[in-house]
Amino acid sequence: MKRNFFDISNIVFWLLAAIIGFLFLPYFKNGVYDNKKLEEWVKAFDTIQPQPQPDPIKEYAYKIWDWNDFNGKHHSIKFKYKVGSLASANNNRLSSSIFNPLGEHYKELYTHDTLILVDLIKQMKNYIKRNNLDYMNALEYVCSSIQDIPYTLILNEINGCPCEQPFGSFSANCKVQSDGRGCCDDVMPFGVYSPFEFVYKETGDCDTRALLAFTILKEMGFDVAVMVSYSKSHSVLGIANIIGGAGNSYGTNLFGKKYYLWELTSENWRFGYGVEGNDWKAALE
Amino acid sequence: MNLGKYIFGVREEYFTKVSDKETARQFLVYNNLSLMFYTLIAISTLAGFIYGLVLFNSWWIAIGVGLFLGGISFTLLLLVFFLNMTTNYQNLYLTMTDMNPIFQEHENDDLKNLSDERAEEIVQAKKMLLRETNQEAKFDHFHLSSVVTSIIKVTLILIISCVVANSLEFLIFHKSLNKSLNSLKNNATIVACAKHELTENNDDLNRKITLARWTLSMLKEDANAPFILIKSKSLLLSMEILSLSIGKWKVVLDIVVALLFLTPFVLLKKSKEYAGGIFLKEAALYDIQCSHMFYLISERERRKIKEKIQNEYPYNELVKKPLHEA
Numbered sequence: 001m002k003r004n005f006f007d008i009s010n011i012v013f014w015l016l017a018a019i020i021g022f023l024f025l026p027y028f029k030n031g032v033y034d035n036k037k038l039e040e041w042v043k044a045f046d047t048i049q050p051q052p053q054p055d056p057i058k059e060y061a062y063k064i065w066d067w068n069d070f071n072g073k074h075h076s077i078k079f080k081y082k083v084g085s086l087a088s089a090n091n092n093r094l095s096s097s098i099f100n101p102l103g104e105h106y107k108e109l110y111t112h113d114t115l116i117l118v119d120l121i122k123q124m125k126n127y128i129k130r131n132n133l134d135y136m137n138a139l140e141y142v143c144s145s146i147q148d149i150p151y152t153l154i155l156n157e158i159n160g161c162p163c164e165q166p167f168g169s170f171s172a173n174c175k176v177q178s179d180g181r182g183c184c185d186d187v188m189p190f191g192v193y194s195p196f197e198f199v200y201k202e203t204g205d206c207d208t209r210a211l212l213a214f215t216i217l218k219e220m221g222f223d224v225a226v227m228v229s230y231s232k233s234h235s236v237l238g239i240a241n242i243i244g245g246a247g248n249s250y251g252t253n254l255f256g257k258k259y260y261l262w263e264l265t266s267e268n269w270r271f272g273y274g275v276e277g278n279d280w281k282a283a284l285e
Numbered sequence: 286m287n288l289g290k291y292i293f294g295v296r297e298e299y300f301t302k303v304s305d306k307e308t309a310r311q312f313l314v315y316n317n318l319s320l321m322f323y324t325l326i327a328i329s330t331l332a333g334f335i336y337g338l339v340l341f342n343s344w345w346i347a348i349g350v351g352l353f354l355g356g357i358s359f360t361l362l363l364l365v366f367f368l369n370m371t372t373n374y375q376n377l378y379l380t381m382t383d384m385n386p387i388f389q390e391h392e393n394d395d396l397k398n399l400s401d402e403r404a405e406e407i408v409q410a411k412k413m414l415l416r417e418t419n420q421e422a423k424f425d426h427f428h429l430s431s432v433v434t435s436i437i438k439v440t441l442i443l444i445i446s447c448v449v450a451n452s453l454e455f456l457i458f459h460k461s462l463n464k465s466l467n468s469l470k471n472n473a474t475i476v477a478c479a480k481h482e483l484t485e486n487n488d489d490l491n492r493k494i495t496l497a498r499w500t501l502s503m504l505k506e507d508a509n510a511p512f513i514l515i516k517s518k519s520l521l522l523s524m525e526i527l528s529l530s531i532g533k534w535k536v537v538l539d540i541v542v543a544l545l546f547l548t549p550f551v552l553l554k555k556s557k558e559y560a561g562g563i564f565l566k567e568a569a570l571y572d573i574q575c576s577h578m579f580y581l582i583s584e585r586e587r588r589k590i591k592e593k594i595q596n597e598y599p600y601n602e603l604v605k606k607p608l609h610e611a
Contacts, residue, residue: 006314009552013321016545020328023457023538032534033461038469041529045478045497047490115491118483219483255510 059083065120065199067148070140070270075127079120081196089113089196098189103283105190106207106226110215110284113195120199121219128220139239139262139271142216147267151180152203156191176202207235209264214284225259225285227251229277236275237262238282251280259285289315292322292363293370299567302416307563314558318366321549325362328545329445330355332452338514339455339523347513358445365438369553372565373422377415381569384576387411388584396585397592404581412574422561435554442546450542454527454535455515462527463516469526470504470516 022028061083066076082088092112096105114121124145128138153170155161161172161183171177174184184203187193191205195212198204204212210226214237217224225238229251238251238259249261259282261275289295295315300308333354337347372378380387455462469475478497484490503519506512517523528535553559 004558005556006317006552006558009548009556010317013545013548013552016541016548017324019541020453020545023453029458029461033458033530034532035461035465035468035530037529037532038465038526041526042469042472042474045472045475045493045500047478047481047493111495114495115483115488118491122482255507257507257509 061085063200065145067145069144069148070268075141075145077120077123077127079117079123081116081119085116085196086200089116089194089200093192093194093197094188096189100189102190102228103226105192106211106214106284109192109194109211110218114215114219116196117199117215117219121216124216125220135242136271138220139217139222142220143213143237143262143264143271146209146213146264147269149202149204149209150176150178150182150267151205151265152176152182152184154187154191154193154203154205154208155183155185156188158186160185174203206265210235210237211284213237213262213264225253225282227259227261227280228283229280231279232277234277235283236280237264238280238285239271249275249277249280251282253282253285257282287312287316288319288323292319293366293564294568295564299564299571302567303563310558311562311564314556314562315564318549318553318559321552322362322366325546325549326355326359328453329358329449331456332449335452335456335514336520339452339517339520342510342513344513354448358449361441361445365441365550366553368434368438369550369559370565371424371560372569373424373557373560374419374566374569375424375426376419377566377569377573378424379426380415381572381576384573384580387573387577388580391581391584396581397588399581399585401582404578404585407581408574408578411577412570415573416566416570419566422557422566424560438550439547442550443543446543446546447539449546450539451524453542454531454538455523457538458527458531459514461530462523465526465530466504466516466523470501475500 059082060080062078062080064076064078066074068074089109089112093109096108100108124142127133128141133141152174153161153163153165155163161170161174163170163183168181170181170183172185173182175182182203184193190207192211193201193204193208195215198208198212207226207228214224214226217237223240225240226235227238228235238261240257240259242260250258251261252258259280260271261280262271263269263273263275287295289312293315295312297308300311303311330351332351334347334351336354337343337350341347341350475497478493479501481490481494481497483494500522503517503522505518506516507518515523531538559565
């Protein structure tokens with residue numbers, strides 16, 4: 001029987017549909033799926049063989065990070081970082097696409113700068129271990145080191161400083177100022193410094209501070225998040241698996257997981273004080 | 286059951302002038318095409334449902350994603366199908382796309398006194414004439430733009446098929462994939478790597494540690510969002526493991542699904558039963574008939590209104606007078 005184009009195409013379509021249906025049968029799956037190929041993939045995690053090569057850069061610079069904690073006790077950490085880290089952190093921030101969502105931008109900064117801040121984090125961790133600090137005291141130890149630094153407004157606008165904001169007026173001076181009225185503009189994108197840039201320059205506003213706290217605490221193993229409120233244009237640190245405190249302010253992630261809020265912009269603001277806003281969402285966790 | 290009626294509008298009245306055999310054949314080809322279309326939409330909806338389960342681990346969101354992807358595929362495939370449904374009766378096609386020669390035939394007619402019945406007679410006569418004078422389905426009206434639009438259409442279909450193929454692979458191999466992911470979660474090398482502390486002078490090692498920690502965090506199940514289909518929070522990680530495990534078979538499966546999606550497109554493009562079929566010819570004639578009829582009626586009303594304005598409107602009063610007379 002002579003078949004035309006329609007008949008042949010019709011057969012081909014239903015034959016292909018039948019083949020796809022056939023693929024659900026176990027005989028095919030067993031013959032095709034090969035678990036052994038994963039062994040090669042897992043080798044990428046081997047830390048013994050081949051031996052990962054040390055970084056060729058051996059030159060280090062030092063920075064002293066000192067602060068008074070909530071009880072007035074003075075702390076000082078001298079930590080090292082590779083020469084060129086500031087330029088590297090800066091380049092990494094600027095290379096982030098402006099089309100990235102905010103959380104994705106935070107993630108890129110966090111992933112990159114964690115490696116630069118290894119020594120600082122390690123020394124903080126050692127202090128916590130040595131002094132046998134409990135969960136809350138360890139959190140306060142880290143957060144107070146950030147809160148002790150005076151506030152500096154960070155803007156992503158060119159010539160954005162000086163400016164008037166609902167929470168005060170800010171000068172055009174991008175330096176640490178004891179009255180917390182400093183202002184840095186043209187910090188692209190999103191007006192947030194990377195964690196290492198903040199540690200180096202000691203100038204940062206809400207999200208820069210929350211991101212540094214997140215970077216240190218996450219590396220120490222705390223269940224934390226960078227929380228943002230779009231209605232308040234504000235950012236704070238979020239801590240999970242902890243009793244909320246007197247203020248009981250909290251935000252959630254996509255799945256409803258609760259993070260209790262910790263305001264880091266003020267020197268004496270301790271965990272449990274209420275934070276305004278009811279639309280807090282986890283941007284990075 | 287006349288499936289073609291719901292998607293392509295294939296109705297009995299189009300075939301009153303053709304033999305029963307030809308009518309039955311046209312119904313067969315359009316019903317088959319509709320069935321292919323429904324099958325592709327069903328597969329796309331299933332694919333969206335699978336992505337919803339993998340990404341959100343929620344049945345309700347998965348249903349929503351399934352309906353969303355099904356809706357997108359429905360719209361895009363329908364668009365591609367309809368764009369390919371062009372009649373091969375070249376003169377009808379050219380008449381349909383440029384009706385001016387037909388309209389010009391009535392320029393000198395007295396349309397002001399045209400009754401609806403007379404208009405219908407004129408239109409039917411024209412339709413009969415066009416039907417009789419267009420007996421051969423032959424199309425040689427080539428335009429470069431058709432090449433460009435064909436490339437866009439094929440690309441669109443391949444994108445949809447690629448999305449669908451990946452999700453079907455997840456469904457087909459989900460049990461084996463879950464075993465692999467579970468073995469990775471408990472793999473001694475990865476766990477040991479993740480437990481390392483980050484070092485100060487070895488970025489290579491730090492990268493491994495960071496990747497190991499990320500991998501384990503992606504494989505860790507949240508108490509408030511348990512895994513449903515694939516035991517991983519990362520779609521890309523699951524895809525990479527699947528791709529590694531099935532190797533070249535993935536390409537074969539992708540091609541099979543791509544061919545499945547392309548077949549109706551090629552069928553519509555190349556089969557003479559569609560472009561050269563009676564349905565599209567009659568549909569084109571019906572389109573011409575409607576345009577012709579509406580032209581006659583609207584032109585009749587236009588001429589009446591024009592005459593009324595010419596006779597009754599006080600033109601002289603509205604003419605702007607020179608300044609010195611004002």
